[in-house]
Amino acid sequence: MEHHLTEKESLDLIARTIEQTRSRVEQKAALPMLVFGYVSVITSLLIWILITRTADYRYHFLWCGIPVVGWALFLILRKGRTQAVQMPQSHMSRLIARYWLLLSGVFILLMGVAFLQKGFDNSFLFILLVGLGVATTGLIVDYKPYVVCGILGVVLSVVLPWLPGNTYLLGLAVLFAVVMIIPGHVMHRALQKNKTNHA
Amino acid sequence: MRKELDPLLHSALRLKIVSVLVSLEEADFLFLQEQTGSTSGNLSVQLDKLASAGYIEVEKTFQGKKPRTLCRMTSKGIEAFRQYADALKAYLNV
Numbered sequence: 001m002e003h004h005l006t007e008k009e010s011l012d013l014i015a016r017t018i019e020q021t022r023s024r025v026e027q028k029a030a031l032p033m034l035v036f037g038y039v040s041v042i043t044s045l046l047i048w049i050l051i052t053r054t055a056d057y058r059y060h061f062l063w064c065g066i067p068v069v070g071w072a073l074f075l076i077l078r079k080g081r082t083q084a085v086q087m088p089q090s091h092m093s094r095l096i097a098r099y100w101l102l103l104s105g106v107f108i109l110l111m112g113v114a115f116l117q118k119g120f121d122n123s124f125l126f127i128l129l130v131g132l133g134v135a136t137t138g139l140i141v142d143y144k145p146y147v148v149c150g151i152l153g154v155v156l157s158v159v160l161p162w163l164p165g166n167t168y169l170l171g172l173a174v175l176f177a178v179v180m181i182i183p184g185h186v187m188h189r190a191l192q193k194n195k196t197n198h199a
Numbered sequence: 200m201r202k203e204l205d206p207l208l209h210s211a212l213r214l215k216i217v218s219v220l221v222s223l224e225e226a227d228f229l230f231l232q233e234q235t236g237s238t239s240g241n242l243s244v245q246l247d248k249l250a251s252a253g254y255i256e257v258e259k260t261f262q263g264k265k266p267r268t269l270c271r272m273t274s275k276g277i278e279a280f281r282q283y284a285d286a287l288k289a290y291l292n293v
Binding site: 007010013021 | 209218225226234288291293
């Protein structure tokens with residue numbers, strides 16, 4: 001027996017279902033932000049410690065470890081969370097993934113320029129790009145903490161070149177936390193709360 | 200004169216299915232079952248009806264050794280959903 005709806009019920013059902021689907025799909029969105037955020041902060045601190053103690057600037061090569069360690073950790077953690085139901089991809093998440101791929105390309109290009117052109121300090125560009133990515137993601141999915149933290153990262157990134165000596169590495173660690181870890185935890189907490197409310 | 204509501208979409212389960220699919224590129228059978236809270240038998244019947252009308256595409260694949268049913272909206276389905284939503288808004292004056 002089919003349940004036919006009134007016009008009001010139909011419109012409510014459409015709005016409710018689209019919102020629930022969106023919320024369900026977004027549950028996976030906080031994980032990459034947290035994983036890459038923590039890996040970036042730890043890498044910044046590690047490079048700061050090593051360079052301060054040894055004055056060997058070849059430790060900057062450790063930046064290349066961020067995508068390697070980040071992806072490895074992300075895949076391990078995601079595998080641990082594998083559920084019976086496979087999460088689908090929304091049109092929005094596909095768009096965001098492509099945008100981050102584009103930003104990653106620019107990131108790699110800048111790293112290449114920094115290695116070829118000695119003395120080109122591009123550290124602030126790391127945060128500028130990540131902040132831009134987080135803010136744009138927030139604007140696309142209409143999520144305020146991402147927009148606020150992303151813009152904060154973009155604005156504060158220009159302070160880094162003025163920091164004395166190697167302290168810009170500590171500045172990088174702080175800004176990675178502001179741009180990625182804080183909004184990642186805010187979203188994770190909101191999703192957990194939402195999950196409890198729907199249970 | 201008011202436009203008739205599409206009878207194929209004007210049923211609770213089929214409308215739920217289409218509302219889930221319209222915001223996704225594709226979704227598998229288990230995800231649809233979880234989101235709509237329906238039984239597998241009822242969901243299969245409604246998916247067949249939507250596929251027969253050309254509103255959705257159903258693709259049967261394998262993931263490893265497990266069979267997997269993937270569903271996605273067609274352009275005809277998206278247009279029908281848009282017209283249905285417009286008609287609802289006109290009825291309710293919103």
